[in-house]
Ligand code: BES
Ligand code: MN
């Protein structure tokens with residue numbers, strides 16, 4: 081897919097493209113590109129508006145072809161609701177509906193004037209970046225395991241029409257970043273969607289090696305079980321011990337800045353299947369626990385985008401990857417293990433395994449003396465219950481870092497909401513037999529999990545993103561969302 085920016089709308093009726101995409105609003109007079117095209121066509125648009133052929137209902141489409149006075153083969157109108165409510169969310173929905181029509185009708189190239197109408201509320205950069213992201217997201221297919229593949233997409237070129245006053249350099253940067261972010265999201269989606277018999281820890285290692293091969297300044301190290309034992313990663317090892325599938329500790333280092341610059345460390349939960357272990361989960365929708373490696377996938381997606389953009393930062397991705405299985409060698413509730421930090425933990429519930437693999441990854445991360453450490457994990461059902469699927473949960477010991485992450489979420493429309501993590505949550509982890517337990521009571525489950533992790537970050541600037549809700553969709557739209565790659569990359573672009 082190829083994108084370019086087109087500034088201004090003066091010659092719009094002379095444009096030789098297959099299709100021009102235009103918004104229909106319920107509460108606004110024809111202006112801008114719509115007005116120019118209406119005039120050039122002797123009022124064909126106002127004519128159809130008067131006959132109520134053009135709906136402003138969000139996502140409704142209507143196509144007109146072979147219009148006198150207009151060089152483009154067709155005009156594709158998409159309902160965008162009220163002009164006052166036009167937002168990046170509506171833009172993405174509308175562009176997605178347009179792309180559906182375009183691919184259904186085998187159109188090869190188009191220009192979109194949807195984000196043209198966001199001039200007041202959206203920068204040139206985000207106007208083009210969101211357009212790119214919307215197209216990629218609509219064109220994403222996961223059919224590698226279907227015997228019948230979907231047809232090759234003929235749609236290969238989109239011009240993004242923006243007002244003449246737009247900053248073309250910024251708009252071009254939006255395209256470049258949008259492509260990198262989308263490539264990162266597509267990797268995250270693929271890894272998430274692959275079944276757990278294929279997407280194993282070894283598979284994640286191979287995908288990490290591909291990143292090393294593809295992007296300059298990246299280096300990958302994979303630690304095996306023996307090396308983990310030497311490092312004393314007792315918490316991580318206790319999770320994998322019921323599984324036949326070998327665990328991997330994946331390290332991806334990207335150096336885009338001077339060596340003296342402290343890196344940002346991202347830790348991603350890589351449970352390639354979570355049965356719950358001996359504390360077995362109920363069978364309903366257990367298949368969705370293949371998505372329990374979406375933290376790892378998003379961290380790898382962010383690394384991909386950073387490698388593609390060659391950002392001037394140092395970044396490390398740490399991915400503890402294993403399965404959580406029951407079996408005769410699995411951890412028992414009541415077992416006490418020693419973490420890499422030296423702290424001992426009584427495992428009261430083997431289904432609270434994410435924090436066990438992450439705490440050793442965080443301890444390992446301390447050796448980089450990171451500027452900040454952010455872990456990303458499908459950690460708690462409690463977070464899903466509290467926030468639903470629209471917001472990721474954010475927890476942090478550093479106000480500044482929390483604000484930067486929340487802001488990155490707002491800018492990129494990949495939202496996070498901050499939840500508390502406090503001493504009271506740590507108290508819930510009290511154990512009579514070890515330094516603490518791996519679970520608390522029924523209350524504030526997401527905060528208690530965060531409090532568990534926070535202790536291992538010691539005094540460094542730390543944040544935790546609980547993506548139990550945001551990482552994938554269920555039911556008819558079941559599949560990985562690729563989130564929070566947009567948030568992470570936006571944060572990294574600004575750090
Ligand atoms: N991977 C799950 C969390 C999860 C559950 C994410 C459902 C998305 C949907 C995690 O390993 C887990 O099982 N957490 C337990 C923790 C509990 C035992 C304290 C949970 O949330 O029930
Ligand atoms: Mn679990």
Ligand code: ZN
Nearest residue numbers: 351354372434
């Ligand atoms: Zn889990």
